[in-house]
Amino acid sequence: MRAKKSLMVLGIISLTIIFGTISFSTLVTGTSSAAAADTKNLDIGLLVALSGFGSGAETLIDQGAKTAMESINEAGGITINGQPYMINLIVEDTKGSAEGSVAAANKLVYDRKVKFVVGTVVPYSIEAVGTVTEPAKVLRSSLYNCATPSEYGPKTPYTFMGNDGTVEGNTALLTYLVEAFPEVKTTVLVIPDDGSIPHLGPIMKRAAEKRGLKVLGEPVSWTHNTVDFTPIIAKALARKPDTLTLLNGWPAPVGAMLKTAREAGFTGPVTCGHNPCEDILKVAGAAASTNYFATGIVGSSPDMPPMVKKITPIFVKKFGHALYYNYWGFNGIYVLVKAIEAAQSLEPDKVKDSWENMKSIDSLYGRAPMGGAKTYGIKHTVCHPVAIQSLMNAKVKHVKWVDVLVP
Amino acid sequence: MIETEISLRASGRLARIVAYTAVLVISLLLPLWIRSPYLIHVFNLTLINIIAASSLRLIAVSGQLSLGHAGFMSIGAYTAGGLAKHLGWAAWITIPVGAVATMIVAILVGYLFVRLRAIYFSMVSLFFGIGVLAVNQVCEKFTGGYAGLIGVPVMFAGSKVQNYYFFIGLTVFSLLALYRIETCRIGVTLKAIAQSHLVASSVGINEAGYRVFAMGVGCFFVGLSGAAYAHYFAVLSHSSFNFLASVNMLVYVLVGGIGSFAGPIVGTTVLIIIPELFRMLKAYVPYLFAAIMIIVIFVMPEGLVGLPGQIISWIKGSRERKDTHAP
Amino acid sequence: METVINTIIGALVLSSMYILVALGFALLLSIMGVLNFAHGAIYMVGGYICYQFAVEFGLNQWLSLLLSTLIMGAFGVLLERVCFRPFYGDMYRTIVMTIAIVLVLETTVNVLVGVHIRSLPAFVPGIIKAGAISLSAERLVTFFIGGVLLLGLTLFIKKAKAGQQMLAVSQEPEGAVLQGIDIFRISAVACAMGCALAAVAGSLMGAIFELSPFMGDYMLVKAIQLVILSGIGSIGGVLAGGLIVGSIDAVLPLFASGAVTQAVGLGIIIVLLLIRPRGLFGREVT
Secondary structure, eight states: HHHHHHHHHHHHHHHHHHHHHHHHHHHHHHHOOOSSSOEEEEEEEEOOOOTTTTHHHHHHHHHHHHHHHHHHHHOOEEEEEEEEEEEEEEEETTSSSHHHHHHHHHIIIIIISSSSSOOSHHHHHHHHHHHHTTTTTOOOEESOOOOOOSSSTTTTTTEOOOOHHHHHHHHHHHHHHHHTTOOEEEEEEEEEESOHHHHHHHHHHHHHHHHTTEEEEEOOEETTOOOOOOHHHHHHTOOOOOEEOOOOOHHHHHHHHHHHHHHTTSSEEEETTTOOOHHHHHHTTTOOOSSSEEOOTTTSSSOOOOHHHHHHHHHHHHOOOOOHHHHHHHHHHHHHHHHHHHHHOHHHHHHHHHHHHSSEEEEETEEEEEOOHHHHHHEEEEEEHHHHHHHEEEEEEEEEOOOOOOO | OOOHHHHHHHHHHHHHHHHHHHHHHHHHHHHHHHOOOHHHHHHHHHHHHHHHHHHHHHHTTTOOOOOHHHHHHHHHHHHHHHHHHOOOOOOOHHHHHHHHHHHHHHHHHHHHHHTOOHHHHHHHHHHHHHHHHHHHHHTHHHHGGOEEEOOOOGGGOOOOHHHHHHHHHHHHHHHHHHHHHHHHHHHHHHHHHHHEEEEEEHOOOOHHHHHHHHHHHHHHHHHHHHHHHHHHHEOOOOOSSHHHHHHHHHHHHHHHHTTTTTTHHHHHHHHHHHHHHHHGGGGGGHHHHHHHHHHHHHHOOTTTTHHHHHHHHHHHHHHHHHHHOOO | HHHHHHHHHHHHHHHHHHHHHHHHHHIIIHHHOOOOTTTTHHHHHHHHHHIOOOOOOOOHHHHHHHHHHHHHHHHHHHHHHIIIITTTTTTHHHHHHHHHHHHHHHHEEEEEEESSSSSSOOOSSSSETTTEEEHHHHHHHHHHHHHHHHHHHHHHHSSSHHHHHHHHHHHHHHHHHHHHHHHHHHHHHHHHHHHHHHHHHHHHHHHHSSSSHHHHHHHHHHHHHHHHHHHHTTTHHHHHHHHHHHHHHHHHHSSHHHHHHHHHHHHHHHHHHSSTTOSSSSOOOO
16 A cells, blocks of 8 residues: 555656656747847748658758758848848657648647748658648748659649659759760669659659660659569669669668669669768668769769858857758758748738749859649749769769759 | 445445546536636647547447447548548538447447457457558548548637537447446347356347447547547547557557446546656657556556555555554 | 569568567567567567667677676566566557557657667678679578577577476466466566577667667558468467568569558468468467
């Protein structure tokens, strides 16, 4: 009886400690509305996976986004119709799942009443958020898309693409590849089985063929929870391609695929957009890390646009690293803020109309034309230049910038 | 002695009826006090999960601990969602159809799996739960596969409050039905089978039949909750129905208290609402979840529903101790 | 032909990897009757600890593996004392406890190092090429380690006194007590061994694949598939279960898409279980 009683006391004390800690941490980490007397706040929602699938990379995106907010605010915020505004980033965790994304979007739209949102990355998450933001006419700058119409297209009129998606990044890579490796004539597309294959497959096939590259067979698919890629790589290599075109995925599976391919004896070039070389190196190991090309930012390279050069040391100082996903998050916020500023309005409808009619817009990577009318059905894509980087003999190097204009 | 026992039981029953009625009245009046559509949304999710968790409990008390319950929920959800989206059927048709479809699958599966005992059943139900999603992906033309089923028509034009009342109605209906089944002869027989299947079959009870019945009924209601979920959430994806979701449902039941009918209700409510209130913890939310779980299993042997009883007996106990220590 | 040979080798190697991961889980379930959902999380933590010693502290990688094994073994003793012993015999609360442990372990690792992509360097670098066969050395080494541990564990259960005691406890706890076996001490030993095996698997897999806070989730399901298929009560039977599951996973993706593989694979396992409801080599469970 005494044991039970002390256990109960213990339980009550633990409960108190827990709730006390929570309240304390709320005090400390609660979203601060730091508005001075005459400046107001512009709430921008950020939807990223801070736990669950994809959280490794999306937490870095969150870091970049926060840096963008601070950088913009330090420069005085933005001015709309003479009134200065400080950016207030409200971050919600999508937990890497569709219903988590819907819950997070609901929180932002109906509880915090934001009018502008940045995010997310994975297809089902983007679509899920859209079901909340589109009917509510909340303007969204998506961080990615895999060319499926339900993610981004005429059905999602309030969604813009502030960053390069699968198509933009990988066509830039293919452009570079055929230029640097004229002997490469055939390829196999390897695409995750997340619903994008019916759309991405034909688009990338056309893009490859337009550049003189023949696509062998149907895209080879893999599920998100694949751990061992040996059979998948074997299937792709059985067709004897000169190069492997990997699309989407995170560094973990992509690095695993590179490693498996090299272990199977494949020496040809391998490309994958949005899976930067330094991360692939960590997964694939030094031996396999060669002849791999990706899109990504090498902050230390002199061939970087002025803004990138400016924020790289800020990243390093704040986080101890400057990784591609940091820049990705920064650009997401930066482009949206630029669009709002150009529209000189806080109404999503007005910003939407203004943005679609802009010929070009400022991005982290330089001036970017707006495009995408033919490929996606709406002209909401910010076609900023894409940086190609190479992984050769375990060394990461920036190669060049490629201009992308998606028709 | 017997009179006091009967009167105790009667007063316990009265107390329970009063409690349930009070909760119902408060629930009906809730939207008047709580204005935030976001909180109503959280309550809607809670109600759906209450139906699912309670249905899981029915199957569990028949001696079959199902670890693939979310897989059955997905059958109801995707059936209703797919029919509504592709064929344009209205919600009041697709929801019952979804529930019945789940029940049919459950009966078939139940017949197959009835030979499996205890932990084997649990593990096979786990495989089934995962397998359902794999089959779902294979049928991706209809279900949308991993990309998910987007754009299921919503009920009541998406009004959170109207959906809330609909879910209250659905929950009350489901709970009444489940309670009736559990307390009638069939339910008592189910519990007897769970206690000792050897004894039960020696008395001539068709054990297999009863277990399949439990599966069918339990999965009918989880299919119902899934179908309702489809028409509310409008987005269906595998991550809502995977192994983690099944585990969550099980945790709601176990933490609430599997011995009591109100267990899943209390467990679901606490384990959904508290983490939602503490969203600001972001990546640390699972700690809170785990803390609640650990505290409950260490301190409350009967689960959360046992807490009032425990407090009362603790107070009584200390009063007794005070008396015995009186000089 | 070359593909066939490589596929067969791939199947054997993948089977051995699954068996390695499942051993600790099998020990606890078959021998101690404990369904340890935290096995995946412990496997993951074992891998990260090995990384910490090998990469962050710069120790020899095999030494790091040993250290990780010892640490997780100690953790296993703690686990038994604090988490399993209070709920001995209570399946429901044990399940809740193990799930809570998973949440705590995964969240801690995610919050501490989740953003950093980590993968252990190969324990044995290099690729072995023999004619048409191309296999990485570390997979071959893992294959051997898996085989040795499986054999060792089977012999331990059959021959060693502690192993026999574990078997006795799982079959008839009251009888075991009457025989003078200290149930809790044996449980602690079993738990330590189970966690240690998980750590070995996590470290080796962390080198072949990569480390992620959630890598345990997938492997847990694989381990469960394996152990249930083999049947509870038989450690040696894990070999059969491992070969079946590993072969399915290595061969089917060549012919069908990932989802079909999963559906068919699970279907095969379910059918096998329906034919033999106790698993291939399992014993009756009350």
